Each structure stands twice: as structure tokens, then as C-alpha cells.
Amino acid sequence: xxxxxxxxxxxxxxxxxxxxxxxxxxxxxxxxxxxxxxxxxxxxxxxxxxxxxxxxxxxxxxxxxxxxxxxxxxxxxxxxxxxxxxxxxxxxxxxxxxxxxxxxxxxxxxxxxxxxxxxxxxxxxxxxxxxxxxxxxxxxxxxxxxxxxxxxxxxxxxxxxxxxxxxxxxxxxxxxxxxxxxxxxxxxxxxxxxxxxxxxxxxxxxxxxxxxxxxxxxxxxxxxxxxxxxxxxxxxxxxxxxxxxxxxxxxxxxxxxxxxxxxxxxxxxxxxxxxxxxxxxxxxxxxxxxxxxxxxxxxxxxxxxxxxxxxxxxxxxxxxxxxxxxxxxxxxxxxxxxxxxxxxxxxxxxxxxxxxxxxxxxxxxxxxxxxxxxxxxxxxxxxxxxxxxxxxxxxxxxxxxxxxxxxxxxxxxxxxxxxxxxxxxxxxxxxxxxxxxxxxxxxxxxxxxxxxxxxxxxxxxxxxxxxxxxxxxxxxxxxxxxxxxxxxxxxxxxxxxxxxxxxxxx
Numbered sequence: 181x182x183x184x185x186x187x188x189x190x191x192x193x194x195x196x197x198x199x200x201x202x203x204x205x206x207x208x209x210x211x212x213x214x215x216x217x218x219x220x221x222x223x224x225x226x227x228x229x230x231x232x233x234x235x236x237x238x239x240x241x242x243x244x245x246x247x248x249x250x251x252x253x254x255x256x257x258x259x260x261x262x263x264x265x266x267x268x269x270x271x272x273x274x275x276x277x278x279x280x281x282x283x284x285x286x287x288x289x290x291x292x293x294x295x296x297x298x299x300x301x302x303x304x305x306x307x308x309x310x311x312x313x314x315x316x317x318x319x320x321x322x323x324x325x326x327x328x329x330x331x332x333x334x335x336x337x338x339x340x341x342x343x344x345x346x347x348x349x350x351x352x353x354x355x356x357x358x359x360x361x362x363x364x365x366x367x368x369x370x371x372x373x374x375x376x377x378x379x380x381x382x383x384x385x386x387x388x389x390x391x392x393x394x395x396x397x398x399x400x401x402x403x404x405x406x407x408x409x410x411x412x413x414x415x416x417x418x419x420x421x422x423x424x425x426x427x428x429x430x431x432x433x434x435x436x437x438x439x440x441x442x443x444x445x446x447x448x449x450x451x452x453x454x455x456x457x458x459x460x461x462x463x464x465x466x467x468x469x470x471x472x473x474x475x476x477x478x479x480x481x482x483x484x485x486x487x488x489x490x491x492x493x494x495x496x497x498x499x500x501x502x503x504x505x506x507x508x509x510x511x512x513x514x515x516x517x518x519x520x521x522x523x524x525x526x527x528x529x530x531x532x533x534x535x536x537x538x539x540x541x542x543x544x545x546x547x548x549x550x551x552x553x554x555x556x557x558x559x560x561x562x563x564x565x566x567x568x569x570x571x572x573x574x575x576x577x578x579x580x581x582x583x584x585x586x587x588x589x590x591x592x593x594x595x596x597x598x599x600x601x602x603x604x605x606x607x608x609x610x611x612x613x614x615x616x617x618x619x620x621x622x623x624x625x626x627x628x629x630x631x632x633x634x635x636x637x638x639x640x641x642x643x644x645x646x647x648x649x650x651x652x653x654x655x656x657x658x659x660x661x662x663x664x665x666x667x668x669x670x671x672x673x674x675x676x677x678x679x680x681x682x683x684x685x686x
Contacts, residue, residue, distance in 0.1 A: 189216040189225060190276045190308070192347040195289050198234065199244040199580065208234035209261055209293050210250045213343025214271050217278075217351060224351075228271060229344040231258035246578050248341040262297045269294075273302035280327045280350050281311040281663045284582075310354055311662055318357045324660055327353065488523040489653065492558040495523075497565045502573045512577075514570050514658040516667075524672065527559060528651045533598050536644045538637050542605065546612055547637045549603040551644045553652075555587055560597050563587050563656075567667060570658055574665060584666035586656075601654060601671045605635065617673040618643075627675060643676050651675040 193214035197207040213229040233255045234240070240252045261268075272290070279286055287307070294301035315325050323329045328339040331349055334356045339349060499519045504512045515522060530553040538547035555563070563586050571583045588598045604615040612635040620643070621627050632639070644650075653673045659665060 187274045187305070188219060188276075190219050190278050191216055191271055192278045192350055193272065193282070193286065194279055194343040194346045194350070195286050196248045196250060196341065196343050197244075197289060198239040199241065199247055199575075201241050201243060205239070206292070207289055208236070208239050209289055210234065210240070210244075210248065210255060211343045212264065212268055213345075213347055215344070215347050215351070216271070216275075219276070222351065222355065224348070227344060228267065229342075230264050230267075231255050232261050232264065233258040235260070243575060247580055261293050265294065265297060265299060269299075269302045272304070274305055276306045276308065277304040278308040278350070279310065279347065281309065283307065283309045283312065284663055310350055314354075314357055315662060317361060325662065326660075330357075488518060488521045489526050490518065490523050491526055492556065492562045495525075495562045497561070500562075500565050500569055502566075502569045504573070504577065513660075514573055516566050516570060516656050516658070524653055524655045525559070525562070525669075526651075526653045527556075530554065530601075530650045530652055532644055532646050532648045532650060535646055536637065536641045546605055546635060549605070549614075549637055549640065550600050551603075552588075552598045552600050553650065555597045555599045559599070560587050563599065563667070566656055570667060574658075574660075579660065579665065581660050581663045581665040584664055586667040586669065599669055601650075601652060601669050601674075603640075603671055616671045619673070619675045621675050621677050623678060630676075649677045 191214050193212070195209050195213075196211040197209055200207060209232045211229065211231050214227070215224050216226040217223065218225055231250070231254060237252045237256070240250070240255070245251055268290070277287070291301045311325060314322075314330070318325075322333045327346060327349060330353045331337060331339055334353065336349060336352055336356075339346060495518060501517045501520070502514050503517060505515045506512060517523070532551055533554050534552040537550050537552075540548045542548055567583075567586050574583065586599060588600070605612050606615040607613075614632060614635070618630040619627050620630055630643075651674065652671050654669045654671045657668045657670050659668050
């Protein structure tokens with residue numbers, strides 16, 4: 181199977197699998213393909229591809245066949261995974277693993293396949309996940325960063341969703357991306373005007389992935405607090421948000437034992453170990469205030485369509501539908517509708533379960549802000565229905581990312597469902613600011629607008645302590661990012677109580 185002395189080659193590999201069609205159903209490998217690549221010249225040294233017959237041929241559904249074109253007849257006489265396990269092990273064990281989304285998908289499928297035949301799985305010397313690496317280094321210029329999108333971006337043809345073709349395309353995409361990045365680093369002045377990263381963006385320390393104090397201080401132009409208050413002009417108003425309504429299995433990871441063999445592996449150590457949340461390519465627009473809005477009022481948007489603002493109890497489940505609409509660089513996204521109109525949800529008294537999260541970052545190094553609230557039965561009913569409708573359209577559209585439910589129900593706390601609200605950030609003239617309009621309700625009942633002169637996540641944290649009640653207007657934005665898809669609740673406007681619920685009750 182090729183050189184075995186120092187096993188310094190990079191093995192690019194890909195698996196094609198069945199597509200589960202019901203909860204609890206496992207993936208079954210239908211094809212394994214790999215190439216050994218010289219790490220110094222990036223030339224292909226050896227190739228390997230085999231179809232695999234699953235134990236249960238009925239797992240190859242029509243959806244599965246649409247995804248990769250592998251039929252029951254095609255694998256009917258193919259070897260089982262147990263019969264090719266020695267060859268797969270010899271190819272993978274002790275080498276640098278590389279591939280697109282391998283950390284979340286392919287590595288897990290390989291480990292599961294070896295576990296099913298009661299054999300130890302191969303272990304990598306290191307791993308290079310080009311999805312994470314290119315998302316971090318190449319960025320949103322190529323849309324959702326799927327292999328098919330990257331191939332289209334560079335004019336490499338259509339992705340076949342066959343293992344050997346895909347790994348060769350993966351290598352070519354890496355070469356193209358590396359060339360572009362090399363040119364940009366060599367001629368920075370030429371590329372500055374259209375650079376995808378703001379030159380003033382906050383960055384993180386590479387040593388620990390957190391903001392260093394020096395970086396924070398050097399970026400702050402105003403040493404004083406950035407939080408300002410603007411009194412709401414109408415204190416008698418019941419719903420300031422609506423009166424100012426806006427338009428618009430834990431995967432197993434490979435073990436890393438030696439990741440310093442050569443430069444490409446050192447580079448891979450800088451990759452994020454967890455997927456960045458949700459859609460990096462989502463545009464957050466400035467939104468205009470419309471006085472006199474009520475919860476069922478339609479509002480006109482700049483595109484000429486209309487969006488309805490509804491409470492969970494205003495939603496008729498049978499009236500929910502979904503459609504595909506144009507999105508980024510020729511791609512499409514799913515848009516949810518109620519009675520044929522786009523809609524946003526307005527919920528009052530959402531109790532904060534977990535405060536502000538800054539765990540994930542965007543391409544500029546800024547935290548992607550979000551917090552978790554308890555979800556009422558009526559809200560869960562609406563969101564579960566939207567989830568099911570959007571997921572069905574997504575599956576029917578020949579997409580393969582794992583769908584993540586918008587409502588979280590954890591074992592042991594199933595009767596206490598939660599949802600995550602996201603606070604988007606927008607950048608204008610290289611200045612980052614919150615795209616969510618935020619208000620604070622004082623104990624007297626007075627509602628004041630919160631204004632921020634700069635982006636400072638630490639300043640927001642005290643506003644979202646557990647127990648705080650929040651009224652929120654949010655959109656239901658679908659995303660497909662780093663092979664994870666779902667619905668993302670994006671806060672447009674919020675009213676935050678100035679003290680936790682237990683204090684309000686005393």
C-alpha cells in the first residue's frame with residue numbers, strides 16, 4: 181500500500197454514506213476513497229477507492245441515491261467494510277489525515293465502522309480539516325465554504341460526490357486558495373481595498389484563542405464606557421419593540437499525537453476545534469423604525485415584500501410553509517412563511533437560562549454573541565413546526581449537512597426546553613456595532629434605549645444574567661455552515677428588565 185517507513189505522506193480521504201431518514205438511524209459507509217500526497221510537492225503518490233456493501237441494503241434510500249448516485253445495485257456485489265478494513269487501516273494509521281469536514285463527519289464514520297466490526301480504529305498523526313482551515317483563512321468570499329461552492333468559485337467543475345473525485349478536488353481547491361492567500365500576503369496594498377477582513381477588526385491571541393488585554397486596550401478609541409442611555413419618547417407605550425419594528429452527538433474527534441512533522445500540520449493547529457456557529461455569510465441590515473406597530477401588523481421592506489410580526493399564539497401551524505430564495509453568490513437559502521408572508525416572532529417574558537456566550541468568533545475575531553432563554557410550550561410548538569418544514573425542504577433539495585434542531589431538549593431536562601437568541605454584529609466603515617436594538621426596562625416601568633459607542637461584549641454581559649426577563653422580536657433565519665444546518669433566531673429588538681425575575685417578585 182505504498183511507503184511505510186516514516187509514513188510522512190498526507191492521506192486525503194472521503195467517505196460516501198447512506199443518508200439517515202429517521203431518528204436514531206446510523207450512517208453506513210458506501211464508498212471509501214483516498215489519495216496519498218507528498219507533503220513537500222503536493223503530488224499524488226497513490227490512490228485507492230472501493231465501493232462498500234452495507235449490512236442492510238434497505239438503508240440506501242432514494243434520498244441517499246440522489247446525494248451520491250450510489251444505488252443498491254452498484255454495491256450489491258461490493259465487499260463489506262470488514263473485508264477492506266485492513267487496507268483502510270493501512271492507508272490511514274499513523275499518517276496526517278486531510279479532508280473537507282473530516283473532523284465532524286468522515287473521522288466519526290471511520291471510527292464507527294471499525295467499532296461495528298470490533299476492531300481498533302486507525303489513529304492519525306495529525307489532521308487537516310480544510311473546511312475549518314479555509315473558513316478561517318480564506319473566509320466568506322466563497323460563500324458557505326462547501327466543496328461544491330469552492331469548486332464553482334475557482335471554476336473547477338461540479339462536485340461528483342464520489343470519494344476519489346472529491347479528494348482530488350479537495351487538493352486542487354487547497355492549491356488555489358493557498359495561491360490566492362500567498363498573492364495577498366505578498367501584495368497587501370493591492371488587496372487592501374477589497375479585503376474580506378477589516379484591518380481594524382479585533383483579533384485573538386493565537387496562543388490561547390482569547391482576547392489579550394493589550395489587544396483590547398489598543399483597539400478601544402474611547403477609554404470611557406461606551407454604554408449610553410436614550411429615553412424612550414413615549415413612556416406610556418406598551419410594546420416599544422413593536423412600535424419600532426424592524427424590516428428585515430457530540431462528534432468524536434481524532435487524537436493528535438505528533439502535529440509538528442511539517443508546516444502544513446503546524447498550520448492545522450491554528451484551526452478552531454469547534455465549528456463556528458451558524459451562518460457567517462448572513463447579512464445583518466440596518467432597520468428603520470415604524471411607529472404604531474402591533475403584533476399582527478405587516479411591514480414593508482426595501483425589497484418590496486412584506487414581513488408580519490406575530491406572537492406564537494398568532495401562528496397557525498397549517499399556515500406555515502417554506503420556499504427557496506436566492507442568497508449568496510448564486511446559492512439559495514430557505515425562507516419561512518406564514519400565509520405566504522415572511523414573519524418575525526415577538527415574545528414577552530423570556531427568562532434567561534444561560535447568560536451571554538462569547539465562545540465563538542467571526543472572521544474579524546469578534547465574539548458571536550448569543551444567550552439561552554427558556555421556551556414556552558406555544559413557542560416550542562411553532563419552532564418545532566418550522567424546524568420540520570424547513571428540514572424537509574432542505575433534505576428534498578439534495579443537501580447533506582446535519583440538521584440541528586432550534587429547540588434544545590436535554591436529557592433529564594426534557595420538560596425545560598430552551599432556545600438560543602443571537603445578537604448579530606454589523607460592520608460599517610470598519611467600525612463594528614450591534615445590529616440589535618436594545619432597550620432596558622427599569623423597576624419604575626420606564627423603558628430606555630441603550631446606545632453603544634463601540635463593540636464591547638464584556639459590557640453586555642451584566643445585562644443578561646440568569647433569571648432576567650427579556651421581551652424580544654426575532655427573525656427565523658435558516659443557515660447551512662460548516663456542514664451544520666438549521667434555524668437561527670436573530671434578535672432584532674429587545675427589552676431587558678434591569679433585575680432578575682426573583683428580584684421582581686419580592
